Amino acid sequence: MTHCPECDAKVEQRDMVLGEVFPCPDCGTELEVFGTTPFAVQPAPREAEDWGE
Amino acid sequence: MSDGFRLGVFYTIVRPEEKWIFAAAESRGHEVVRVDDADVTFGLDGPAVAADVVVNRSVSHTRSLYAARCFAHDGTPTVNAPDVIELAGDKVLASLRLSERKIPTPKTVVALSPEAALKAIDRVGYPAVLKPAVGSWGRLMAKVSSPEEAEQIIEHKSALSSPVHSVFYVQEFVEKPDRDLRVFVVGSQAIAAMYRHSSDWRTNAARGATTEGAPLTPELRELALRAADAMGGGVLAVDLMESPNGLLVHEVNPTPEFKALTGATGADIAGAIVDYAVGVGRR
Numbered sequence: 311m312t313h314c315p316e317c318d319a320k321v322e323q324r325d326m327v328l329g330e331v332f333p334c335p336d337c338g339t340e341l342e343v344f345g346t347t348p349f350a351v352q353p354a355p356r357e358a359e360d361w362g363e
Numbered sequence: 364m365s366d367g368f369r370l371g372v373f374y375t376i377v378r379p380e381e382k383w384i385f386a387a388a389e390s391r392g393h394e395v396v397r398v399d400d401a402d403v404t405f406g407l408d409g410p411a412v413a414a415d416v417v418v419n420r421s422v423s424h425t426r427s428l429y430a431a432r433c434f435a436h437d438g439t440p441t442v443n444a445p446d447v448i449e450l451a452g453d454k455v456l457a458s459l460r461l462s463e464r465k466i467p468t469p470k471t472v473v474a475l476s477p478e479a480a481l482k483a484i485d486r487v488g489y490p491a492v493l494k495p496a497v498g499s500w501g502r503l504m505a506k507v508s509s510p511e512e513a514e515q516i517i518e519h520k521s522a523l524s525s526p527v528h529s530v531f532y533v534q535e536f537v538e539k540p541d542r543d544l545r546v547f548v549v550g551s552q553a554i555a556a557m558y559r560h561s562s563d564w565r566t567n568a569a570r571g572a573t574t575e576g577a578p579l580t581p582e583l584r585e586l587a588l589r590a591a592d593a594m595g596g597g598v599l600a601v602d603l604m605e606s607p608n609g610l611l612v613h614e615v616n617p618t619p620e621f622k623a624l625t626g627a628t629g630a631d632i633a634g635a636i637v638d639y640a641v642g643v644g645r646r
Contacts, residue, residue, distance in 0.1 A: 328377070328397070329399065331377065355375065359495075360424040361500070362422065363617075363619050363620055
């Protein structure tokens, strides 16, 4: 378990993998898993102009 | 137990697609080498990563292209190949190639200045669609229905700082049903197709379009395979519109998402990508 860097809500690890992006269950901020042991999250990278398929 | 084959996955963020690729590789006994596009460094004197092939899943066209060139320098093959990423990832270059291969595509005019952009729209006719040459998910696209609208959009685009916005890619607005088609091609196979429905004129799944499986008719299959081949082949999603005059290819995506397509069709796209990439790595 860790905390959302935006709203400090508790965030559970569940079966997330490194690099996975998910919304904070409380504030909806997109978070990215940057550590699994220990579990750590950071705000996900912002969409850039050249992003796409 | 690994079979010794190392499948690299070059990524920006891990979405369901990347998780499925990891799982498909591991279930086949391959070692997954994860390469974060924000973390890797490339020297001139040795491989950046120890992998037999790298599947490009970066969402950044710029990072994808430079990384693919660097991997090629290292002697590490990539899926897709650098030339394919360069061509398919740039709408101008892709349109030129589709035209050269006589693949039906919407009427397109390119202009390199705001003044010429107005002339380009006149050549295409109103309504027209302005798209960025690079980028997708329907962002920064504009449908213009009159010269007044065109002038405003062009002024706004000109104010954006990136030089890519001084390239004006103008396409005819195609009257079509409220849906388009996507065909997923892996190597020489068209493996699944879906409709993307939307009341918005942009039918990107990223913009909330709903999806359903579509029959892979011989015509659809043949056109999609030709379009993918025109880009150099590999793992490509070919987007088509049903115009009054028949199917038109409007985009070929070199780093395609496939969550919606997997959901709509049940096709094992991640498995097909892994098997294709392993074939490329073992050539």
